[in-house]
Amino acid sequence: xxxxxxxxxxxxxxxxxxxxxxxxxxxxxxxxxxxxxxxxxxxxxxxxxxxxxxxxxxxxxxxxxxxxxxxxxxxxxxxxxxxxxxxxxxxxxxxxxxxxxxxxxxxxxxx
Amino acid sequence: xxxxxxxxxxxxxxxxxxxxxxxxxxxxxxxxxxxxxxxxxxxxxxxxxxxxxxxxxxxxxxxxxxxxxxxxxxxxxxxxxxxxxxxxxxxxxxxxxxxxxxxxxxxxxxxxxxxxxxxxxxxxxxxxxxxxxxxxxxxxxxxxxxxxxxxxxxxxxxxxxxxxxxxxxxxxxxxxxxxxxxxxxxxxxxxxxxxxxxxxxxxxxxxxxxxxxxxxxxxxxxxxxxxxxxxxxxxxxxxxxxxxxxxxxxxxxxxxxxxxxxxxxxxxxxxxxx
Numbered sequence: 001x002x003x004x005x006x007x008x009x010x011x012x013x014x015x016x017x018x019x020x021x022x023x024x025x026x027x028x029x030x031x032x033x034x035x036x037x038x039x040x041x042x043x044x045x046x047x048x049x050x051x052x053x054x055x056x057x058x059x060x061x062x063x064x065x066x067x068x069x070x071x072x073x074x075x076x077x078x079x080x081x082x083x084x085x086x087x088x089x090x091x092x093x094x095x096x097x098x099x100x101x102x103x104x105x106x107x108x109x110x111x
Numbered sequence: 112x113x114x115x116x117x118x119x120x121x122x123x124x125x126x127x128x129x130x131x132x133x134x135x136x137x138x139x140x141x142x143x144x145x146x147x148x149x150x151x152x153x154x155x156x157x158x159x160x161x162x163x164x165x166x167x168x169x170x171x172x173x174x175x176x177x178x179x180x181x182x183x184x185x186x187x188x189x190x191x192x193x194x195x196x197x198x199x200x201x202x203x204x205x206x207x208x209x210x211x212x213x214x215x216x217x218x219x220x221x222x223x224x225x226x227x228x229x230x231x232x233x234x235x236x237x238x239x240x241x242x243x244x245x246x247x248x249x250x251x252x253x254x255x256x257x258x259x260x261x262x263x264x265x266x267x268x269x270x271x272x273x274x275x276x277x278x279x280x281x282x283x284x285x286x287x288x289x290x291x292x293x294x295x296x297x298x299x300x301x302x303x304x305x306x307x308x309x310x311x312x313x314x315x316x317x318x319x320x321x322x323x324x325x326x327x328x329x330x331x332x333x334x335x336x337x338x339x340x341x342x343x344x345x346x347x348x349x350x351x352x353x354x355x356x357x358x359x360x361x362x363x364x365x366x367x368x369x370x371x372x373x374x375x376x377x378x379x380x381x382x383x384x385x
Contacts, residue, residue, distance in 0.1 A: 082357035
C-alpha cells in the first residue's frame with residue numbers, strides 16, 4: 001500500500017484520468033444547464049489528454065513514438081477550442097430566442 | 112405502475128449492483144498482481160516529495176471537477192474549472208510535457224475560460240433547478256452505476272505496465288538515457304542493478320550504443336515541434352482549417368439577425384385550422 005502511494009507509475013495518471021472522465025460524464029448526465037454540460041465536456045477532453053500524455057511518458061524509450069502523444073494532445077486542445085467557440089455561439093443563440101438554456105426544455109426537434 | 116413496486120425494483124437493482132461491485136473477480140485479480148509484481152521496473156523512480164506533489168495535484172484536479180458539476184453559481188463553477196486546468200498543467204509538468212503545460216494554461220485557463228465567463232455574463236440567468244434527476248433513488252442509482260464503471264476501469268488500468276522503457280535522467284551528465292528492457296545484451300550486462308546506475312556505467316552505456324542518449328529535452332518545444340511538423344503535418348494543417356471554419360461558424364451563428372427574430376415558444380406549434 002505504501003509503495004502504491006510513494007512510487008508513482010503510469011497507472012496512477014491513467015486512473016486519475018479515468019476519475020476525471022467519470023466526473024465529466026456525471027456532469028453531462030445530471031446537469032440541465034447547457035453551459036455546465038459544455039464545461040463537463042471540456043473536463044472529459046482534459047481527461048483524455050492526461051491519459052495520452054501519460055502513455056507518451058511511458059513509451060518515451062521508443063524514439064519513433066516519443067512525442068506522438070504530446071503532439072496528439074496539442075491537436076485535441078485545438079479541437080476543444082474550436083468546439084467551445086461554436087458550442088458557446090449556439091448557446092448564446094438559443095438563449096437569445098428562448099430566454100433559457102435548459103437542455104431538458106429544448107425539445108422542438110423531438111418526435 | 113405502482114410507485115412502491117417501482118421503488119422495490121430500483122432497490123433490488125441497487126442491491127445487485129452493490130454485490131457485483133464487491134465480488135468483482137477482476138478486482139481480486141488486480142490486487143493480487145499488485146502485490147506480486149516487480150515495482151522496481153515500472154515506477155518513475157520518484158522521490159517522496161514528487162509523490163506528495165502528485166497526490167496534491169490529483170486532489171486539486173478531482174476537487175475542482177466536482178466543484179464544476181455541483182455548484183449552482185456558474186461563475187464559481189468556472190473558477191473551479193480554472194483550478195482544475197492549473198492542476199492538470201502541473202500534472203503535465205510531472206510527465207515531462209513542459210510545452211504542453213504552458214499551452215494548457217494559455218489556451219484553457221486563459222482563452223476558453225474567458226470565453227465561458229463572457230457567455231455567463233451575457234446570459235446572466237441564475238439556474239432554477241440544477242439537477243436533472245429527481246429523487247434520492249435515481250441519484251443513488253446513477254452514482255453507484257458510475258462508481259461501478261470507474262472501478263472496472265481502474266482495475267483494468269492498474270494493470271498497465273510500462274515495460275518498454277526506463278527513463279533515467281542524471282543531472283551530472285545532462286543527458287537522458289533511455290534503456291530498452293527488451294534488449295538481451297543490455298540486460299545481461301547490467302541486469303542486476305539497472306536501477307542504481309552510476310555515472311560511469313551511464314557513460315559506458317552511451318558510448319557502447321546499447322541505449323539512446325540524448326540531450327535532456329523530452330517534452331521540449333523543439334521535440335514536440337519536430338514531431339508536429341514531420342509526422343503530424345497533415346493533422347496540423349487540418350486543425351488550422353478546423354479553427355478557421357469554427358471562427359467563421361461561431362460568428363455566423365451568434366451574429367444577431369438583421370430583422371428581429373420572432374420569439375420561439377417551447378411548445379410545438381399547433382397547425383392552423385383550415
